[in-house]
Amino acid sequence: MSRGQGAMREKPLVLVAEDDPAIRKMIGLQLLHIGADVIEVGDGVAAIAYLQTNIPDMVCLDLSLPITSGFEVFRQLRRDPRTTSVPVLVVTGRTGLQDEATVEELKPEGYLPKPLKFRVFCDVARKLLEPFFAELKRAQQ
16 A cells, blocks of 8 residues: 555555664664554655655654755655655654744644654554554455
8 A cells, every 4th residue: 555656555654764873763663563664764865865766654754864854855745746645753852942833834744852752652653654554454354
C-alpha cells in the first residue's frame, strides 16, 4: 500500500530524517516496534532525494537537519502534489518561541519536543499511521 504508487505494502513505510544517529536509531526502533518499516536519513538533502522517488506513509522530521533544514524539507513535501497528504511528525529540540511559531505555521500532523518520551511518540505515530492500518485491514477482508 504505497501512497500513489499502486504497490500494496503489508507495513507502513516511515521516513525518519534526524541528524543525531542515536536519536535516529531509537526512533527507528520504536517505529519497528509498532509495525512500520523504516528508512533513516541524516540530513535534509538525503530526505529530499528519497522523497523524489519514494512516497512514505509518514515522515518523522527533525527541523534542525544539516545541509537543508527540516523546515525546507517540510515545505517541499507540501509543495509536491505526490506528498502533500503524507502525514509529518515533527520531532525537534527547537522549542524557542520563534521556532514554535514557525511549526504552528507549517501545521504538521504531529509535533513532539525533544527529549522524546517514547511512549508518547509511539502513541502519536500509531495515530498518524491509523489510516494505513485501517486500509490494510479492509484490503485483507
